[in-house]
Amino acid sequence: MDEFGAMDSPAHRLDARAKAVATIAFIVAVMSFPPYELSGLAPFVIYPVVLLALSGIPPAFILRKVLIAAPFAICIGLFNPLFDRHPVVLPGGLVVAGGWISFASILFRFALTVSAALVWVASSGMHRLCAGLERIGAPRAFVVQLLFLHRYLFVVADEGLRMRRAMDLRSAGARGPSLRVYGSITGHLLLRALDRAHRVYAAMRARGFDGRVRALRETESRIGDAAFVVCWIAFFAIARKWNLAEALGAWITGGAR
Amino acid sequence: MSHHIVEARDLAHVYPDGHEAIRGITFRIAHGESVGVIGPNGAGKSTLLLHLNGCLLPSRGEVRVGEFPVTRETSPQVRRAVGMVFQDPDDQLFMPTVLDDVAFGPLNYGLAPGEARQRAVAALERVGMANLQEQTPYRLSAGEKRAVAIATILAMTPDIVVMDEPSSNLDPRGRRRLIELLKSFEHTRIIATHDLELVLEVCSRVILLDAGSVVTEGPAADVMNDESLMLKHGLERPHSLRHKHPH
Structure with missing residues (x-):
């Protein structure tokens, strides 16, 4: 994508x-x-x-x-x-x-x-999609959440994959993990994600984040854009x-x- | 801020779970100095660094950057002066493209988009990553991520650069480039690391921490040449200090 x-x-x-x-x-x-x-x-x-x-x-x-x-x-x-x-x-x-x-x-x-x-x-x-959403009036908190969900989904999924692999390597060929093990893995993943969220937030604050993600490219609307919307509607x-x-x-x- | 002095006075931090990570640290780092913070795992290095830009606030004592004590109120000014490179670049690179990420700080500090872009490009050029502008940070190699993370800090034109384990996960070439880059900085540098050879090359002074306190501080080569001291605190005398003769 x-x-x-x-x-x-x-x-x-x-x-x-x-x-x-x-x-x-x-x-x-x-x-x-x-x-x-x-x-x-x-x-x-x-x-x-x-x-x-x-x-x-x-x-x-x-x-x-x-x-x-x-x-x-x-x-x-x-x-x-x-x-x-x-x-x-x-x-x-x-x-x-x-x-x-x-x-x-x-x-x-x-x-x-x-x-x-x-x-x-x-x-x-x-990022352009989120910037566009914000500028047509979507709540800022929602837009920032969407942006970060997209950024960190892969990081957390990777982490989960690595944990799963480490578990498989020590599960002596057993088919699926027990519910207890799954619970523990999910719990660890959640704790790690929370820790990471804290670190990311600290890194953002360290660079002056105040709740608003500012875009480098502010696109201005052109006639073509307006025509696109009007014709389709x-x-x-x-x-x-x-x-x-x-x-x-x-x-x-x-x-x- | 005219004098970029970093000073800690009797600094202590107790985490909410009751763990006292640092207990009564005092030091003073002068303008333009390059200082290594060394010590075993759990010595309190990372906790100390997080106090230098107000990510953590002291339980006792204080940190001063220039004329300001670091408090909740002064932290916006302090953060502008103190750029921090975190241990895991993935925590630091959160924007959709490299250029957006490097411009994030300058935009937050009120620069116009055009000016922020110039700053970001200049910072990327400084770390040799100008060709990656439109890439997604997640896809970069570890060395590229580290360099871009450093560029995000440089774009804010800080006076003081603080780094936590900057050479971790880097291949030898990436590490060599990092060392040359750090040597070329005119900023005040505070570097926490286990890479003692890097400290020898980049830092003139070291602060040795253990169990949350300063064990000793002094010229890098002198402190790290004391084999019994180094071993006592979970470290090693660097290889290059053992063999003074050229290989």
């Missing part, structure tokens, strides 16, 4: 605030559709696809990340086909339970929102109000319906 954040492309050069506002508007619009909607959501694919194309990030990367998160969405929608059994007739004359439609709708929304959010993060880089509003997929279909088939 970090390497992509450091790339340079039209999508990267956009103000982080513009991307934040557009992406949040996108997510709100997608989530506001009624539960059985499918075709109305289709035009929204354009946003993540265009942003992805502008950013030059390999689509396979985003796709992989979406798949990793997919089980969550599947869990959420899993029971819809079981509980919601009222019949719905599909365009081909096929009859399915309504739950299947809402399940598909959940998965579709999930793919849309997660891929948009991923492209947003990957094409901004964590207009598009989301139109696609939310009218079913563009149906309209397109009707237009192609000469309105014969």
Whole structure:
């Protein structure tokens, strides 16, 4: 994710605030559709696809990340086909339970929102993203937390990995560690993380930290950024109000319906 | 602050768990001096260093930097004058890019972004790491991290540089570069380390601590040449002092 954040492309050069506002508007619009909607959501694919194309990030990367998160969405929608059994007739004359439609709708929304959010993060880089969030009014404490979570997650994960390896080397081939050992490892990891947090904070205070992380590059908004936000929000509003997929279909088939 | 004198008077610190890490330390370090703080593990070296910029406040006695006693109120001025390089560079490098990290201090002290950037680039050039500006600190090698950590301090133009184990985890080349860098500094330097050869090369004076008290202080070569004293306090007479003849 970090390497992509450091790339340079039209999508990267956009103000982080513009991307934040557009992406949040996108997510709100997608989530506001009624539960059985499918075709109305289709035009929204354009946003993540265009942003992805502008950013030059390999689509396979985003796709992989979406798949990793997919089980969550599947869990959420899993029971819809079981509980919601009222019949719905599909365009081909096929009859399915309504739950299947809402399940598909959940998965579709999930793919849309997660891929948009991923492209947003990957094409901004964590620090620009955080700076953008702060400047559109996100609470400072939250932004600083996010920045540090991103910085130290790997350090703490590495520490946990090393402890796990040291334990494996002395566990005489036993499969998993006992609950007691796991508890101890987690406890140690927590204590170490606390110690580290104290040291990091001391190091920050030593360099004059006062609760605000100041950015070296203050990006100023340009006309292009404003246009980006306005055009996308207009598009989301139109696609939310009218079913563009149906309209397109009707237009192609000469309105014969 | 015109006189960058660091002074401790009867300094003691008791941790909340009751452990008395340092007990009644007194010393005075003059402007531009380079002083090594040596002693076995648990002697109180790190605790002492943390008092020099107000990260810890004394339980008894006081520390003075220039004309200021180090207190909660004076710590912002003191921290500007006393730059501290911590033992683990990962604790010190927390920003997304090297350049952001080095500019962190200058920005906090109110420099405009353009000026802070210039300072940061100059500091990185000073430690030979100007080519790493856009890198993520987490991915650097140990030697690079150490050098960048030193640059974060230099960018704040301190008068006094305090270092805790600066040569730990460095390969010989990294260590050699560090020593040359430290020798080139005109700042007052206070270095706590087990690397006694580094002390011999960089420091004119040493303070030997054990069990939270000053055992002795004096010219580096004299103190460290006393074999029985060194062994008594968990140290060794440095190899280069044993063999005066050239190899």
